[in-house]
Amino acid sequence: MNNQRNLTMMTDLYQLTMMNGYFATGTYKNEAVFDLFFRANDQMNYAVAAGLQQAVEYIKELRFNPDDIEYLRSLGIFDEKFIDYLKKFKFTGDIWSVEEGEIVFPSEPIMIVKAPIIEAQLIETTLLNIINHQTLIASKAARIVYSAKGANVIEFGLRRAQGPDAGIYGARASMIGGCKGTSNVLSGKMFDIVVKGTHSHSWVMSFPSEIDAFRKFAEVYPDNCLLLVDTYDTLNSGIPNAITVFNELKAKGHKPVGIRLDSGDLAYLSKKARKMLDEAGFTDAIIFASNDIDEHLISQLLLQDAKINVYGVGTKLITSHDMPSLGGVYKMSQITRDGVDYPCIKISDTSGKTTNPGFKTLYRIYDSETHKAFADLIALQGEKIDKPLKLTHELERWKSTVLENYEIRNMLKKIFENGKCVYECPSLEKSIKFQESESDKFWDEYKRLAKPHIYKVNLSDGLYELKQSLLKKSKKQ
Secondary structure: OOOOOOOOOOOOHHHHHHHHHHHHHOOOOOEEEEEEEEOOOOOOOOEEOOOHHHHHHHHHOOOOOHHHHHHHHHOOOOOHHHHHHHHOOOOOOEEEEOOOOOEEOOOOOOEEEEEEHHHHHHOHHHHHHHHHHHHHHHHHHHHHHHHHOOOEEEEOOHHHOOOHHHHHHHHHHHHHOOOOEEOOHHHHHHHOOOEOOOOOHHHHHOOOOHHHHHHHHHHHOOOOOEEEOOOOOHHHHHHHHHHHHHHHHHHOOOOOOEEEEOOOOHHHHHHHHHHHHHHOOOOOOEEEEOOOOOHHHHHHHHHOOOOOOEEEEOHHHHOOOOOOOOOEEEEEEEEEEOOEEEEOOOOOOOHHHOOOOOOEEEEEEEEOOOOOEEEEEEEEOOOOOOOOEEEEOOOOOOOEEEEOOEEEEEOOEEEEEOOEEOOOOOOHHHHHHHHHHHHOOOOHHHHOOOOOOOOEEEEOHHHHHHHHHHHHHHHHO
């Protein structure tokens, strides 16, 4: 489970059969441009990009080893000349990407790949696997953290994750989304993440009585004593016993951390617990809550004035319970044949599935006075951005805005150039701070859980005209 693994063979078979086809037809050197983005859905109006570091490591390690070659040969479906080509395979193209922690919206290019089509085709599956998963979990974490309104959120989902990688990299992504720690020790080691944990019900049940269990835990961890109080009876034994132990710790010069609630009515119990702790003189003791928590429950708990300082969020975060897939896709937007670039478009009766053609870039536009994000602009590479800037809705053309004073930022960074990595991945801590900074630049109207305001994502004039011309051309075919 080290950070760098050769994932070259983690691909769909049809990627390899298409590669074999490109090689056999002599078209494998044609340069193609692919966009990686996610489609609009009802559950997620924005996403937090994550997974770039693992994507970079994947591309760096891209190669077929002798065992891979022998396995592919054994399938009996590949030409031997193609097999020989794979022996020396490496990535030679260019990649652009938004940075980890960037706020992104549907249809915006999270990543752009420009490479010989045989290379761009191979990496589709694994890039989607990495970016889809971590972006999904980071986005879910961001929604949960936003709903907590300043209370800390700890990722607690390892035992419910769909396998080791989902647990390990899900913990990493949750930190980019705003969580303050994880229960996952291996993730803590691998990514220098803060690890957190208390004790379980089995600890309490393993001793003759609850008070014995609490006292023994306090003996072992006198300066880090957070007690789980709901094993038997939260209000009549758990909290009173915890207070007894806290008084004993206080008499010895130690400061107890607090209590944890893991069942029952968390709003009611937390308010009762807060009153009992305060009356006993432990006003600084925190109340930690877990038990199938997500952003919707947290919002309801706050409406009921729950007294919870820290949320431990497990299953519904690590599995993104209400939205198990981001819906990220990887679509060709340009192909070069005989030295000529041909923009490509995938057309659908569903407008959201009709792609944006051409070799593009992505800008974020900020209001010069408030420094808040105002809109995003998807434009063609090299296209001039005018001042004043007119933004027009792609479908409802009567909706337009003219901006005189604005700040603009290109969101895409060059990651690989001619197969060489030219980007230094920032530390996880820097990505976390970047996400916090960018999130603060969006009005709450765009981040609210219920019926958020729609953020403007516009097409430049050049891109709009290109798209319309290809749509008209398709009707004549």
